[in-house]
Amino acid sequence: MKAIVKTEDRPGSYAVLDVPIPDPGPGDVLVEMKAMGLCYTDVSILNGQYRGRKPVPVPMVMGHEGAGVVAKIGEKVRSVNAGTLVGLEALSGCGVCHNCRNGDKNMCSNWDHLGITYDGTFAEYVRVPERLVHPLPAGVELADAAVLEPLSLVARSLEHLKPFVGESAAIIGPGSVGLLHLQALRAAGVSKTIVIGLDVDATRFEIAERLGATHVVNASRENPVETVMKITEGRGADMVIEAASSPKVWDYLLDLAAARGRISTFGLYPESSFNPLKLLRSGLTIYGDVAFLERHFMRAIEWLASGKVSGRALITKRFRLEDAGEAFGAFQARETVKCLFER
Numbered sequence: 001m002k003a004i005v006k007t008e009d010r011p012g013s014y015a016v017l018d019v020p021i022p023d024p025g026p027g028d029v030l031v032e033m034k035a036m037g038l039c040y041t042d043v044s045i046l047n048g049q050y051r052g053r054k055p056v057p058v059p060m061v062m063g064h065e066g067a068g069v070v071a072k073i074g075e076k077v078r079s080v081n082a083g084t085l086v087g088l089e090a091l092s093g094c095g096v097c098h099n100c101r102n103g104d105k106n107m108c109s110n111w112d113h114l115g116i117t118y119d120g121t122f123a124e125y126v127r128v129p130e131r132l133v134h135p136l137p138a139g140v141e142l143a144d145a146a147v148l149e150p151l152s153l154v155a156r157s158l159e160h161l162k163p164f165v166g167e168s169a170a171i172i173g174p175g176s177v178g179l180l181h182l183q184a185l186r187a188a189g190v191s192k193t194i195v196i197g198l199d200v201d202a203t204r205f206e207i208a209e210r211l212g213a214t215h216v217v218n219a220s221r222e223n224p225v226e227t228v229m230k231i232t233e234g235r236g237a238d239m240v241i242e243a244a245s246s247p248k249v250w251d252y253l254l255d256l257a258a259a260r261g262r263i264s265t266f267g268l269y270p271e272s273s274f275n276p277l278k279l280l281r282s283g284l285t286i287y288g289d290v291a292f293l294e295r296h297f298m299r300a301i302e303w304l305a306s307g308k309v310s311g312r313a314l315i316t317k318r319f320r321l322e323d324a325g326e327a328f329g330a331f332q333a334r335e336t337v338k339c340l341f342e343r
């Protein structure tokens, strides 16, 4: 089968190779992949910048987002059959450490993760443990289901933020996590949704407006704090979502928040500046978390099934597995929100 493989422990090394189709063990499911999302984590693995809890093995099939059709099941599998359309969760805990036993498999220090610690979704077939496979309800298209992983992060984030009807939200970073927040916050009744990006985000701003952002702010051209204050009558935003993948936003992030504001950060970088005095003065709460739990994935499936959140709306470019180079280039140039591999 065809697969995009990280070939060596060296920045930028990958190849589209012909590799054997994996055989499912007794508790495994073999899924024929149909729609696979490319995300920031994949590109940071490609570029050798990923700093996870375990080293990324090589060679390894890349990719951790995706949906497809069950091709074959192991003898102990009960929840799906060949032909079932499924979305794939990506993270498994060890099951026996304190955090796993406490229901926090995302905090497991010995976790396994599709496309990070073992062969992932950028292939014609992927082998996964049954517990990571979720059947899709009728009406959820595979291209929508390809965003279930980032949408689950948003479900987790909203569980922390607890949005209330009529509130305001500033979303920094109009990538997938940002624009999925936008849709989910609108569905939750948040009335002002302010999306902040840069000059390079022109395409993403258009998508944000189409998805109902009440304001878009280009921080390359205007001072985001002044603009957000103007929009919120000088109060600041009730919620701030940091989905920017850049530590520079911490220079102004806390200044965007209203008194008692809640901040959800995705902080995918090792260091940033941070002024605790601002935190104290405004009584802010910052939520950080990693990955998500089953309940967030199930909620994400419901969002898609209800039609309140669209994954497809973020996809403006579609690629074949053999066009991996083009897809990596388009993602890094921010020509789209979500790059999708399709089969």
Ligand SMILES: [Zn+2]
Binding pocket: 038, 039, 040, 041, 064, 065, 149, 150
């Ligand atoms: Zn992802």
Ligand SMILES: [Zn+2]
Binding pocket: 093, 094, 095, 096, 097, 098, 099, 100, 101, 105, 107, 108, 109, 110, 111
């Ligand atoms: Zn564990």
